[in-house]
Amino acid sequence: MxxxxxxxxxxxxxxxxxxxxxxxxxxxxxxxxxxxxxxxxxxxxxxxxxxxxxxxxxxxxxxxxxxxxxxxxxxxxxxxxxxxxxxxxxxxxxxxxxxxxxxxxxxxxxxxxxxxxxxxxxxxxxxxxxxxxxxxxxxxxxxxxxxxxxxxxxxxxxxxxxxxxxxxxxxxxxxxxxxxxANLDPDTVAVTDRQTDKCRLFFLGVDWKRKGGDIVHEAFQCLRARGLDVELHIAGCTAPVDGPGIYQHGFLSKGDPQQYARLKSLFSTASFLFVPSRQEAFGLVFAEASAVGLPNISTATGGIPSVVSDSVNGVLLPLSANGAHYADRIAALWSDQQVYSRMQQACEERFHACLSxxxxxxxxxxxxxxxxxxx
Structure with missing residues (x-):
């Protein structure tokens, strides 16, 4: 009807x-x-x-x-x-x-x-x-x-x-x-064979501060201090951070074929999407990460819990959590590849069920x- x-x-x-x-x-x-x-x-x-x-x-x-x-x-x-x-x-x-x-x-x-x-x-x-x-x-x-x-x-x-x-x-x-x-091409499929040689954190957002960029940087530094082989890739903005292991990709437009291809490459090569927003009405980027089987790391605030479930298709911590708290969860997940693989699968399942x-x-x-x- x-x-x-x-x-x-x-x-x-x-x-x-x-x-x-x-x-x-x-x-x-x-x-x-x-x-x-x-x-x-x-x-x-x-x-x-x-x-x-x-x-x-x-x-x-x-x-x-x-x-x-x-x-x-x-x-x-x-x-x-x-x-x-x-x-x-x-x-x-x-x-x-x-x-x-x-x-x-x-x-x-x-x-x-x-x-x-x-x-x-x-x-x-x-x-x-x-x-x-x-x-x-x-x-x-x-x-x-x-x-x-x-x-x-x-x-x-x-x-x-x-x-x-x-x-x-x-x-x-x-x-x-x-x-x-998820605002990605209809033929987008989950990446099931992600590289595990190093942990690649992917921050995507135009507002570094509101999206929790400082916490991302703090967690990255904590992980490096613990000896984890980790990289931080930043897109959507030019962040006020630099140093070894940090890669700035700037704003990438989906309307530009070359920039869109670069964005999709970042999604497919990342280990985690890490955007611990301070305020977020929904978080389209978390749906996009689930579409490609990429676990989300974020905050239990606003509309995010309707996209990301803690320990299912990602990690959600309270607003009070700092970089060290996030580093603890990331390190634990990365050290158990079986749990990480199950989370990847859960991302794909969540996408097909309600995020497409x-x-x-x-x-x-x-x-x-x-x-x-x-x-």
Whole structure:
């Protein structure tokens, strides 16, 4: 039944580009196309452009103009004509509260996101420190409207789902936890014959500090002091560290074939993905590591525990853990290759079960079918 549904897909991002949100809209759009016969992408060029400008304005003046009622209403009026021409059975919005909160449509709506405004504003203090009280109120009101007007909310983690239930009083039977997929080529397969000549730690992130880079460096130094043959490979940023065994690869774009090939090579040759984030709404990179059978080393915070399970497809330590604590767990795992191999296999199993875009698309199709059946 759900296969025959006509879907309108709305997002402020460009689903034809790998550069937006690490490729999430790109892969989500294609996953929907595989499970539905007809998916109409409703372009929102003004919304996307304005949101990017609004972020810059907000950082400077503390005003999130994209969430001003008049502006968001104009956004919706811009796309309603295209939406009506599509005549969808259901509207699926990806990170689209600014649209779903005021969109006029007779079709049921599906709210899909990796976080809520309430959860983010209380969790990422640095990014919301300069936002005015008025903009925060409007941001919360917009998420509240989007969530309450939608027939179902699909959140990528237990952390985000809890916020939808507790901060916005969305009934539990309308809230679904569905992890996002790994943003890698569909033909990506797990690497089962990783090199064991030395332990290669792989840090991938654009924000060295928020992603726990200092802890990674501390753990690396601890491991070297213990005599472990270890390397640290850093991509996504230029980190303020150097020395023997440290390799800086800079930012690698998935939109550039050569850089993407280099990124995939780093995934395939690493021993552990090591990103002990201080704040993380979800952590797409952990899904990507699981896709290639690469154990994750991270922190039990935010949405990460919905992607990584301690002692299953990786290691999760509390926020209070320091580099020495991480070094203890890494050294223990590396010294027992049987346990390490089982963790690699668990990564692959977790990926196929719930961290692939195919699994995500099939679950969205089931939810959409149930929503339209009772609409």
């Amino acid at each position: 759900s296969k025959s549904l006509k879907v309108a897909f709305v997002t402020p991002y460009n689903p034809h580009s790998l550069r937006d949100w690490s490729g999430t809209p790109f892969y989500a759009y294609r996953a929907l196309q595989r499970v539905f016969n007809e998916v109409c992408h409703i372009p929102c060029p003004i919304v996307g452009t304005f949101q990017r400008l609004a972020l810059k304005v907000g950082a400077r003046f503390g005003v999130d103009t994209a969430r001003e009622p008049l502006i968001s209403t104009l956004f919706c009026r811009e796309i309603e004509g295209r939406l009506n021409a599509c005549s969808p059975d259901i509207v699926i919005g990806l990170s689209a509260s600014v649209i779903l909160s005021r969109l006029r449509t007779a079709a049921p709506m599906l709210h899909i996101s990796d976080a809520t405004y309430a959860a983010m504003s209380g969790y990422y203090p640095g990014e919301f420190a300069g936002v005015s009280a008025r903009s925060k109120r409007l941001g919360n009101a917009m998420d509240a409207a989007s969530l309450s007007r939608s027939a179902a909310a699909v959140l990528s983690s237990d952390w985000a789902a809890q916020s939808a239930r507790e901060d916005y009083q969305i009934p539990a039977d309308r809230v679904h936890v569905l992890p996002l997929g 875009w195919d699994a995500w698309g099939q679950a969205v199709a089931r939810i959409s079918g149930a929503v339209t059946a009772r609409h």
